[in-house]
Each structure stands twice: as structure tokens, then as C-alpha cells.
Amino acid sequence: MWPFPKKKQLEFPDFWWAYEEHFKHPLPELIKDNTFIVLDTETTGFNLTKDRILCIGALKLKDNNIVVKDSFEVYIEQEHYDVGSAEIHGILKKSKRNRTSELEALKQFLVYIENQVLVGHHVMFDVNMVNAALKRNGLPKLKNENLDTESLYKRTLLISTVVQKKDRYTLDDLAQKFSISRKDRHTALGDAFITAIAFLRTVEKLKPKKIKDLIRKQGPLRFGL
Amino acid sequence: MKNTISERVADFLKNYPPFNSLDNKQLDELSLQVTIIHKESNSVVFSEKEEPHAYFYVVNKGAIALTKKGSSQILDICDEGDVFGLRPLLAQESYKLEAKAYEETILYAVPIKDFKPLALENKRVGNFLIESFASNTRNPYSIKHRGKLYGVTANTTENNPSTKILDLQPVRYSTDLVTCTEGTKIKTVATTMAKHNVSSILVLNGDLPLGIITDKDLRQKVATGLFPITGSAKSIMSSPVITYPKELTVAQAQMAMMKSNISHLVLTEDGTADAKAVGILSKHDVMLALGNNPAVLLRAIKRATDSKRLRSIRHGIMTLLQGYLEQNIPIGLVSKIISELNDASTKRIIEITLDSMEVKPPVNFTWLTLGSQGRGEQLLNTDQDNAILFEDVPEEKLEETRTYFLELGSKISQELNTVGFEYCPADMMASNPSWCHSLSEWKDVTSHWINNPGPEEILLSSIFFDYNVTYGSKALADELSHSIFDHARRYPQFLTHLASGAMQNPSPSGFFRDFLVEQDGEHKDFFDLKLRALMPIIDAARVLILSHSIKSINNTAERYEKLAELEPNNRELFLACSYASKALLKFRTRQGLLHNDSGRFIALDQLNKEEKIKLKRTFKTIKEIQSLIEIRFQVKNLLR
Numbered sequence: 116m117w118p119f120p121k122k123k124q125l126e127f128p129d130f131w132w133a134y135e136e137h138f139k140h141p142l143p144e145l146i147k148d149n150t151f152i153v154l155d156t157e158t159t160g161f162n163l164t165k166d167r168i169l170c171i172g173a174l175k176l177k178d179n180n181i182v183v184k185d186s187f188e189v190y191i192e193q194e195h196y197d198v199g200s201a202e203i204h205g206i207l208k209k210s211k212r213n214r215t216s217e218l219e220a221l222k223q224f225l226v227y228i229e230n231q232v233l234v235g236h237h238v239m240f241d242v243n244m245v246n247a248a249l250k251r252n253g254l255p256k257l258k259n260e261n262l263d264t265e266s267l268y269k270r271t272l273l274i275s276t277v278v279q280k281k282d283r284y285t286l287d288d289l290a291q292k293f294s295i296s297r298k299d300r301h302t303a304l305g306d307a308f309i310t311a312i313a314f315l316r317t318v319e320k321l322k323p324k325k326i327k328d329l330i331r332k333q334g335p336l337r338f339g340l
Numbered sequence: 341m342k343n344t345i346s347e348r349v350a351d352f353l354k355n356y357p358p359f360n361s362l363d364n365k366q367l368d369e370l371s372l373q374v375t376i377i378h379k380e381s382n383s384v385v386f387s388e389k390e391e392p393h394a395y396f397y398v399v400n401k402g403a404i405a406l407t408k409k410g411s412s413q414i415l416d417i418c419d420e421g422d423v424f425g426l427r428p429l430l431a432q433e434s435y436k437l438e439a440k441a442y443e444e445t446i447l448y449a450v451p452i453k454d455f456k457p458l459a460l461e462n463k464r465v466g467n468f469l470i471e472s473f474a475s476n477t478r479n480p481y482s483i484k485h486r487g488k489l490y491g492v493t494a495n496t497t498e499n500n501p502s503t504k505i506l507d508l509q510p511v512r513y514s515t516d517l518v519t520c521t522e523g524t525k526i527k528t529v530a531t532t533m534a535k536h537n538v539s540s541i542l543v544l545n546g547d548l549p550l551g552i553i554t555d556k557d558l559r560q561k562v563a564t565g566l567f568p569i570t571g572s573a574k575s576i577m578s579s580p581v582i583t584y585p586k587e588l589t590v591a592q593a594q595m596a597m598m599k600s601n602i603s604h605l606v607l608t609e610d611g612t613a614d615a616k617a618v619g620i621l622s623k624h625d626v627m628l629a630l631g632n633n634p635a636v637l638l639r640a641i642k643r644a645t646d647s648k649r650l651r652s653i654r655h656g657i658m659t660l661l662q663g664y665l666e667q668n669i670p671i672g673l674v675s676k677i678i679s680e681l682n683d684a685s686t687k688r689i690i691e692i693t694l695d696s697m698e699v700k701p702p703v704n705f706t707w708l709t710l711g712s713q714g715r716g717e718q719l720l721n722t723d724q725d726n727a728i729l730f731e732d733v734p735e736e737k738l739e740e741t742r743t744y745f746l747e748l749g750s751k752i753s754q755e756l757n758t759v760g761f762e763y764c765p766a767d768m769m770a771s772n773p774s775w776c777h778s779l780s781e782w783k784d785v786t787s788h789w790i791n792n793p794g795p796e797e798i799l800l801s802s803i804f805f806d807y808n809v810t811y812g813s814k815a816l817a818d819e820l821s822h823s824i825f826d827h828a829r830r831y832p833q834f835l836t837h838l839a840s841g842a843m844q845n846p847s848p849s850g851f852f853r854d855f856l857v858e859q860d861g862e863h864k865d866f867f868d869l870k871l872r873a874l875m876p877i878i879d880a881a882r883v884l885i886l887s888h889s890i891k892s893i894n895n896t897a898e899r900y901e902k903l904a905e906l907e908p909n910n911r912e913l914f915l916a917c918s919y920a921s922k923a924l925l926k927f928r929t930r931q932g933l934l935h936n937d938s939g940r941f942i943a944l945d946q947l948n949k950e951e952k953i954k955l956k957r958t959f960k961t962i963k964e965i966q967s968l969i970e971i972r973f974q975v976k977n978l979l980r
Contacts, residue, residue: 180377319381
């Protein structure tokens with residue numbers, strides 16, 4: 116056969132292929148062998164099409180260890196800018212932080228996360244924001260597994276008719292519950308760190324051995340469990 | 341290049357030695373190299389004989405226990421900010437101890453290869469680590485270990501400013517001299533000494549001191565038969581006497597006694613033997629001034645003639661207490677000694693007051709101390725809780741008798757206040773008509789409490805039922821005890837109510853082991869040690885021991901020990917309770933001495949990490965004993 120290169124392949128840059136390559140390897144079975152990417156994004160708002168990511172912070176968690184220097188923090192150049200949300204995250208349009216272009220930031224992020232499980236508080240929001248950014252740059256969606264600390268945390272709570280569970284638990288709620296200092300709240304990496312500690316403490320309570328069990332635990336409680 | 345997390349790490353480290361000696365740039369760079377490790381409860385950081393890690397560790401949150409393998413005894417607890425696992429930094433040897441997470445813990449692992457250059461470069465850092473390692477204490481800067489580090493035992497006279505001042509204080513000496521003349525017969529000398537309860541007598545020639553006769557002279561020269569008892573004072577006195585001026589400080593007096601190897605100094609107007617003798621100073625007086633001997637203090641109490649004197653003796657008791665705590669003498673022993681001394685003071689006050697009353701008590705009475713003093717747990721000057729129990733008198737005499745005892749009660753309580761026992765804010769004192777009853781009245785009152793166990797009655801019983809006889813007829817109190825047990829047996833519901841009373845105290849810790857502090861009022865944000873920790877454990881002991889009909893043991897720790905004996909199946913829990921009650925008492929006492937108050941309210945931010953851990957450790961025991969009580973006395977069935 117004539118060796119036509121697949122047309123689709125040509126549209127994506129090399130870093131994407133390198134990223135996809137990682138998914139050929141399955142995740143380790145046991146939790147302690149897995150590296151978790153705990154991430155948080157600061158955005159200009161909650162609208163997936165209109166709003167933009169200002170900053171991505173992430174760190175790696177493996178076998179209960181966080182290597183400080185092996186953390187990820189990238190600030191992205193902005194076109195769209197919302198004065199309102201700047202009050203929350205304090206990222207001004209022209210701050211002194213070194214900025215990178217959105218594409219460069221995504222590239223670095225993909226290199227950093229590989230095929231590891233993404234962990235975040237309300238992780239789907241962060242994942243969707245990243246996916247929206249990927250789409251703007253003509254790239255497909257993230258392929259990683261996700262873990263949401265809120266869902267996991269809810270599973271640690273006692274099921275009781277007396278104590279009414281709250282519907283939502285913010286990162287602040289968790290930080291308070293787990294006595295984590297709320298310093299650096301609303302910086303991406305700072306929030307990622309709080310999320311990481313909350314994640315560790317939650318996992319200790321749930322005590323699953325395997326990554327599959329952990330992913331399943333996010334779902335609502337089933338009968339027989 | 342720093343990032344948000346490394347800033348966070350640096351922000352923590354900069355508060356603790358040795359990192360506080362690093363400059364910002366060094367700290368930032370070091371923080372970047374740190375690995376943050378989460379350790380589950382009971383997981384091992386490193387074990388004995390394990391190859392050295394490339395890191396040493398700083399505890400960020402939680403606690404690490406260091407143990408020797410095979411023994412469950414914890415050698416050390418490392419808490420927030422503590423450094424451990426330093427061995428590989430100094431020697432390429434395996435670990436000698438096992439480090440285990442005592443609770444869920446977050447560690448900062450500092451890489452040795454990055455840290456060592458800093459330690460070599462910065463002398464303060466290096467010294468800290470070497471000292472910390474060598475002395476086997478984690479924090480050589482802590483006051484507690486300061487002495488040990490340099491191989492000298494803590495010298496309180498050097499460090500403690502108050503003792504220093506005391507040393508230079510003029511010494512108290514006895515001014516009412518017991519004297520005799522050269523010609524006095526030895527037998528008369530001895531009788532005089534016995535009558536005045538003194539250990540020495542001054543032989544005078546007019547006003548001038550000629551010689552001195554001490555217990556020792558009588559023992560060595562007379563009792564041995566060396567001199568006949570019919571002889572005169574001259575034959576056995578030590579002469580000439582060693583005289584000093586009356587303005588003598590404690591330190592000088594000590595030196596003088598040591599120099600001449602004598603136990604008594606004669607003080608004269610100008611310090612020479614040719615002047616009027618004004619006082620005599622014994623070694624005992626010096627010891628008393630130093631306040632380091634319970635026997636001496638006890639004798640001083642028995643000799644005291646007014647409450648002001650007793651007040652200064654109490655200061656001595658406090659010094660003694662502080663000394664005991666510094667020397668880590670078992671708190672059980674300490675509380676025994678101190679409550680003996682407190683009891684003796686109270687007794688002495690009662691004796692003094694009785695003497696001052698115009699008429700003798702019309703009938704026998706018993707002075708009961710209640711609450712903590714009754715339990716023998718009153719180490720600090722806390723409130724006085726007391727009651728008077730007097731013999732039954734004919735109806736027509738009752739009010740008259742009560743009036744007498746009320747007056748006596750008020751006087752005693754006033755004197756006690758002078759000595760340093762605060763008035764009870766709830767007015768539970770013998771000066772209050774409802775705490776001054778005849779035996780049959782007391783029987784009625786207590787049976788009313790037992791039959792109608794409302795919250796108030798339960799509270800009153802829980803204070804009253806720890807009574808202890810301080811003065812007077814023990815038989816009266818015993819009769820009352822019998823009556824109480826009789827009623828308690830007939831109304832078993834009472835114990836359930838008492839148990840529910842023991843459960844009323846708010847919990848000491850919140851969901852994630854945080855201390856629960858007071859929400860409002862004067863002590864907002866303080867931890868109420870008495871209400872949240874001591875009371876539950878004391879109340880539980882009371883209800884359990886009463887359910888076994890035992891009245892003779894009042895002390896909480898001893899009550900638990902007895903319970904452990906009575907109920908072998910719960911032995912472990914009861915022993916843990918005994919330990920916890922001692923630990924909490926010690927804690928309160930330390931805090932009280934530190935802040936010179938009752939030790940009840942604690943500012944948590946002023947506790948060091950070790951103290952916090954210790955405190956928290958007792959909470960678990962409290963919870964367990966509370967659930968035992970809840971089940972045993974079926975508190976849940978009670979409509980509250």
C-alpha cells in the first residue's frame with residue numbers, strides 16, 4: 116500500500132503526540148504506585164467559551180510525597196480580561212509575573228501531566244476550562260482520568276438521618292475540616308496544595324488499595340457497598 | 341526559582357530552629373528542595389537499623405513518635421516544628437530508633453545534600469544540630485533541657501530570679517527567745533525546750549549570750565551518761581557562741597552555718613557576743629526560707645500562730661511544688677504531700693480560730709473539706725469549699741448551736757482567705773447556713789438530693805460527696821457516709837442521674853482533634869481545662885466508686901486504681917484514666933504556677949507542642965470512660 120500519512124496526524128504538534136503516547140501504558144494498579152496530578156486553575160470567570168485560564172497550578176503526588184520543586188505553575192497571557200474576578204485571584208492583566216502564551220502553557224501542562232490521574236476540587240470545571248483552551252488551539256480534549264475531591268470527601272461522611280449532608284463542600288470547607296492553613300488560597304498552586312492535602316486525608320479515610328476503586332468511589336453510594 | 345508551595349514551606353520553616361538562623365535566600369532555595377510527605381497514622385518513617393535516608397525530617401503537622409524496637413515505650417514525641425532523623429547528617433550510620441507517625445502527619449523532608457553545606461557554613465545552624473543530636477533532645481534551646489545539655493543539673497538559684505531575690509532576703513528568725521542561765525539544771529533545760537517545742541536554748545548571762553544548748557548536746561552529752569542530768573547548763577553548753585548581726589540574709593546564714601559546721605546562730609544587736617541577744621536562727625529556719633522540705637514546712641505550719649505566718653508558709657509550699665514539678669516527681673506523690681500541707685494549714689487555722697473564740701464549741705463537730713481539696717487534688721490556691729457537720733442537739737438548742745458554728749465557720753473561712761484560699765464563688769462554705777448542719781439535718785439534705793436528682797441536686801452532690809474530714813470527729817462523717825450509701829442503694833436511679841451529670845460536660849475536642857475553646861465571655865478562645873477535661877474524668881470516678889459503695893477513697897487517681905482492682909475486665913481503661921487524671925492535674929498545676937492562677941483556663945497559643953499532644957492524649961481516655969458510664973448507667977434512657 117502507498118504509505119499515505121494520516122492527514123489528521125499532521126494537524127497536531129509533536130507535544131500532543133508525545134502526550135498521547137503516554138496513554139499506551141496502563142496506569143499502575145495500586146494507588147501507591149500512581150502519580151496524581153493535583154491541579155487548580157484560576158480563570159477570568161465561569162463561562163467556558165467566554166472566559167480564559169489565567170493560571171494553572173499543579174503538583175505531583177506519589178506515594179504520599181510531594182516534591183516541592185517538581186510543581187507546575189504557569190501564568191497565561193490574556194486578551195479577555197474581567198475586572199471582577201481579578202479581585203478574587205489578584206492576577207492583574209499586567210502583573211510582573213512572567214507570562215506564557217496559551218499554547219505554550221498547554222504544551223508545558225501536557226508534558227507535565229502525562230497520563231496520570233488528575234485530581235482537583237470540582238475537577239471537572241478545571242478540566243473543562245483546559246479542554247476549552249485546547250479546542251481554541253485546535254487540539255482534542257484531555258484523556259486523563261479525573262478524581263474530584265468533593266465527591267470523595269462526601270463519601271467519608273457518615274450517612275445519617277440526623278446530620279444533614281450539605282450539597283456542596285467548598286475547598287474552604289475542606290481546608291477547615293482538615294486544619295489546612297488557608298494561606299495562598301486563590302492562587303492556583305496554593306489551592307492545588309490545599310487540594311492535595313485534603314485528597315491525602317480523604318484517601319486515608321476511604322482506604323482503597325487500587326486506583327480503580329478510588330475512581331469508582333466518586334460515584335454515589337450503591338447498595339451492597 | 342521559588343514557587344507558591346516552596347514559599348509556603350519556607351514560611352513554616354522560618355519559625356523554627358535551625359531554619360530561623362538561615363537568611364531568606366538560603367531558606368527559599370532550601371524550601372524548593374523539600375519533599376512534603378504525608379504519613380498515615382502508625383505508618384513508619386524509618387525503622388531501627390534502616391539505612392540512612394537522603395533526608396532529615398521536620399514535622400509540619402501531626403506528631404512522630406520515636407521508639408526503641410521491641411518496646412512500646414515512646415522515647416520522644418516530635419511535634420510541629422521539631423526536627424528528627426538527623427543521624428545521617430552527621431554519620432553514615434543506620435537509624436538507632438524507629439520513627440512512626442503517632443497520628444496523621446505531614447512531614448517536610450529536607451535533603452541532606454542541600455542542607456549540609458548550609459550547616460557547615462552557618463555555625464549557629466551546625467551547633468543547633470549537633471547539640472540537638474548529642475543531647476538527644478530535639479530542641480536544645482528549650483528551657484527544660486538547657487541544664488542537661490551542658491552536663492550540669494538545672495540550677496534554679498541561678499536561673500530563677502525569684503529564688504535569687506529570696507537568697508538575699510533577710511532571714512526570719514525566732515525573736516521570742518527560750519533562755520536559761522548557767523546554773524539552770526539540765527532537766528529544767530530539757531523541760532523548757534520540750535514545753536516550747538524548740539531544738540535549742542540560749543544560755544544567757546544577763547542579756548548577753550554565753551552559750552547554747554541544742555538537742556544534739558542533750559543527746560550526746562546527757563543521754564550517753566557523760567554528764568549527769570542533775571548537772572547544770574554550764575557543763576554541757578557550747579561556748580562561746582557564734583554570733584551574727586540580725587540583718588542576715590538567707591545566703592549569709594547558710595554560709596555561716598556551713599563555715600562553722602553548726603546548726604544554730606545567735607543574733608545579737610551588733611553581731612558581737614558582747615551585745616544583747618535578739619534572736620536565734622536554726623538551720624530549720626534557713627530551710628524554711630528556702631522552702632524545699634515538706635517536713636520543715638509541716639513543722640512550721642504546726643508552730644504558726646496566725647494566718648499571716650501561714651500565708652508566708654504557703655508561699656514556701658508553692659516553691660516546693662514548683663521544685664517538685666521541675667524535678668518531675670510523680671504527681672501522685674506530689675499531690676499527697678501538697679494536700680497534706682494544705683490540710684495541715686486548714687487544721688492549724690481551725691485550731692487558731694477555736695482558740696480565739698470566746699466559748700468552746702457546744703458540741704462535737706467535723707470540718708469537712710469538699711471538692712478538689714476533699715479529693716486531695718488541690719495543688720494550687722483554688723477556692724475553698726467546706727462545710728460544718730455538728731452533733732445532733734435537742735431541737736430547742738439547734739438554732740443557738742447553728743449560730744455558734746456559723747460564726748466559727750465565717751471566722752475560719754475569713755482566715756483561710758488570708759492564708760490564700762479564695763472564697764468559693766458559689767458560696768459553698770461553712771459560713772453559709774445551708775452548709776452548716778447537724779448530722780440529722782445533713783442526712784435529710786443528702787437523702788433529698790438522692791431522691792430528687794434534679795440538675796441542681798446532682799451538682800451539689802457531686803461537690804459534697806467528695807468530702808474529707810480535715811478537723812474534728814471522724815465518726816460523725818462516717819455516720820453520714822453510711823446514710824448516704826443506704827439511700828443510694830435504695831434509689832439506684834440516683835447513680836444514673838449522677839452519671840448523666842458526668843456526661844454533661846462539653847467535649848474537649850472537635851471533629852479533627854482540634855481543641856474546643858470557649859466561644860464567648862471573659863475566657864473567649866481559652867481552653868477550659870477544668871470543665872472540658874478534668875471534670876468529666878473526676879465525675880466519672882465519683883459515680884463509679886459510689887456505685888461500689890466506697891467512700892474511703894477520694895482522690896480521683898486512686899479511685900481509678902481501686903476500680904481497676906475491683907473490675908479486672910476494665911483494668912486497662914481504669915488505669916489509663918488514673919494516668920490521665922494525674923497528667924491533667926499536673927498540667928493544670930504547671931499552667932497555674934506559670935500564670936499564677938488556678939490553671940483552669942489555658943491560652944492554647946501559649947502551649948508548646950509537647951503540651952498540646954499530652955493534653956490531647958488524655959481526651960481519648962475521657963471519651964472512653966464516658967461511653968463506659970453511658971452504657972453502664974443507661975444514661976440514654978434518662979429524659980434529659
